Amino acid sequence: MINQKLLFARDYEKKAGKKIGDESRPKFHLSPCVGWMNDPNGFSFYQGEYHLFYQSNPYDTVWDTMHWGHAVSRDLLRWNYLPAALAPDEAYDAEGCFSGSALPLADGRQLLMYTGVRREEERGETIQAQCIAVGDGRNYRKYEKNPIIDTSALPEGMSRSDFRDPKIWQEEDGSFHCVAGARRSGQPGLGAILLFGSPDGFSWKFESVLVENDGRFGRMWECPDFFALDGKHILLCSPQDMLPEGLEYHNGNGTLCLVGEYDKAEKKFRWEKHQAVDGGIDFYAPQTMLAPDGRRIMIAWMQNWETCDQNGTDGKKWFGQMTLPRELSVKNGRLYQQPVRELLACRSNKVEYHGIFVSGELVLNGIEGRVLELELTVRAKEAENPYRKFSVCFAQDNTYRTTLSYRPHESVLKIDRTYSGSRRAYVHQRSSLVSAGNGELKLRLILDRFSAEVFIGDGEQVMTAVIMTDLSAKGFSFIADGEAVMDVIKYDLF
Ligand code: FRU
Numbered sequence: 001m002i003n004q005k006l007l008f009a010r011d012y013e014k015k016a017g018k019k020i021g022d023e024s025r026p027k028f029h030l031s032p033c034v035g036w037m038n039d040p041n042g043f044s045f046y047q048g049e050y051h052l053f054y055q056s057n058p059y060d061t062v063w064d065t066m067h068w069g070h071a072v073s074r075d076l077l078r079w080n081y082l083p084a085a086l087a088p089d090e091a092y093d094a095e096g097c098f099s100g101s102a103l104p105l106a107d108g109r110q111l112l113m114y115t116g117v118r119r120e121e122e123r124g125e126t127i128q129a130q131c132i133a134v135g136d137g138r139n140y141r142k143y144e145k146n147p148i149i150d151t152s153a154l155p156e157g158m159s160r161s162d163f164r165d166p167k168i169w170q171e172e173d174g175s176f177h178c179v180a181g182a183r184r185s186g187q188p189g190l191g192a193i194l195l196f197g198s199p200d201g202f203s204w205k206f207e208s209v210l211v212e213n214d215g216r217f218g219r220m221w222e223c224p225d226f227f228a229l230d231g232k233h234i235l236l237c238s239p240q241d242m243l244p245e246g247l248e249y250h251n252g253n254g255t256l257c258l259v260g261e262y263d264k265a266e267k268k269f270r271w272e273k274h275q276a277v278d279g280g281i282d283f284y285a286p287q288t289m290l291a292p293d294g295r296r297i298m299i300a301w302m303q304n305w306e307t308c309d310q311n312g313t314d315g316k317k318w319f320g321q322m323t324l325p326r327e328l329s330v331k332n333g334r335l336y337q338q339p340v341r342e343l344l345a346c347r348s349n350k351v352e353y354h355g356i357f358v359s360g361e362l363v364l365n366g367i368e369g370r371v372l373e374l375e376l377t378v379r380a381k382e383a384e385n386p387y388r389k390f391s392v393c394f395a396q397d398n399t400y401r402t403t404l405s406y407r408p409h410e411s412v413l414k415i416d417r418t419y420s421g422s423r424r425a426y427v428h429q430r431s432s433l434v435s436a437g438n439g440e441l442k443l444r445l446i447l448d449r450f451s452a453e454v455f456i457g458d459g460e461q462v463m464t465a466v467i468m469t470d471l472s473a474k475g476f477s478f479i480a481d482g483e484a485v486m487d488v489i490k491y492d493l494f
């Protein structure tokens with residue numbers, strides 16, 4: 001029952017994917033088998049493997065009619081490609097199989113839930129509705145009653161063309177639920193997160209408007225996720241058309257984490273605190289899964305619609321990467337992130353320096369590379385005489401460098417990838433307010449060829465950015481304006 005369009009895509013992936021050398025890709029961040037990748041989809045655990053699907057256009061390195069690419073892993077770091085799972089081959093999804101999620105069913109099958117996009121020519125409208133497909137972890141059959149949540153299920157006043165990205169979960173009583181992004185019709189068309197319920201995962205009913213955008217956080221809210229964590233409830237979403245707010249939110253497409261309480265009787269989410277999910281440059285459409293050991297793990301598209309740079313592919317036949325999967329927790333009403341602990345087993349070649357004095361520029365023997373982890377702690381030499389600025393430069397040679405710099409008197413950490421291979425004039429810098437506990441700045445930097453992820457403190461903030469720097473630029477330097485003391489530990493990864 002596999003349709004021509006899917007067979008064609010699978011065949012193309014197989015042939016064209018093979019021609020992409022492993023060295024031209026990130027080592028442990030998932031990139032597309034071939035072509036374009038955006039949002040993570042269907043992040044889940046099924047029959048002993050982690051599954052990660054992704055928005056994919058195999059045929060080119062630009063966004064076009066969406067398929068679902070597919071990969072599996074046993075440790076969340078070493079991914080193997082599987083044949084594409086979904087192609088836009090039905091009338092109800094002919095314009096694309098948009099983002100969605102996955103869940104194992106009690107009968108042993110795997111359920112995929114996604115947005116089918118279709119054109120209604122009579123009204124000149126693009127319609128989005130929720131669909132399902134069921135399979136065995138390799139092949140999936142679209143349900144004959146699709147779409148299972150059509151626009152007729154929308155509460156009054158919601159747009160039919162912005163209704164997408166269902167995230168499904170199952171409660172302990174066996175009932176199924178999903179949240180989907182929606183938008184009020186008309187201007188300004190603010191986002192709303194809708195909650196649906198189902199006894200079996202197949203027949204669905206609208207339950208409530210779980211939470212709405214009051215206009216503070218952009219307009220449409222895409223890619224929602226909703227879960228309990230450490231005694232709180234969390235709503236994640238990706239707002240479009242954001243206005244900036246201090247250093248927390250930037251213009252354009254952003255990510256939002258709302259921390260609060262779920263009123264189960266009213267089916268309403270009441271949030272108390274808000275934060276950006278990532279303070280860097282390239283991070284969008286995060287999705288989480290509950291691992292068998294109880295960890296809540298998040299992955300996101302390590303890109304942003306505002307910072308896509310097709311020129312950055314430099315002839316490469318792939319575009320887009322996922323972030324490192326991150327373990328989530330909530331402390332004092334704040335979302336914390338840490339790289340999945342599986343990464344610890346991938347460390348090798350430890351090089352460490354303790355109590356190193358820095359004033360001016362310093363290069364350290366053995367600290368270099370592009371697939372590595374660096375733990376860095378920086379403090380003032382004398383507490384009463386703080387340094388003015390401390391920088392660490394990486395992916396560096398005579399032409400290139402990416403810089404993280406910290407100004408303690410402003411509590412601002414900045415990532416700057418101006419000199420990191422881009423030939424385009426979009427955003428290359430971003431700053432975050434960070435609190436350096438006891439005057440000590442603690443960073444954990446993960447490099448994987450074409451990206452940098454910076455975990456700040458105990459993971460209370462993360463800054464993520466893609467770099468396009470030639471792989472030959474591997475150097476590090478440490479620069480203090482004033483007098484600083486640092487500890488550095490480097491591990492190669494893999
Ligand atoms: C977010 C998004 C989703 C949509 C998908 C289409 O990046 O716009 O809302 O389902 O991308 O590829």
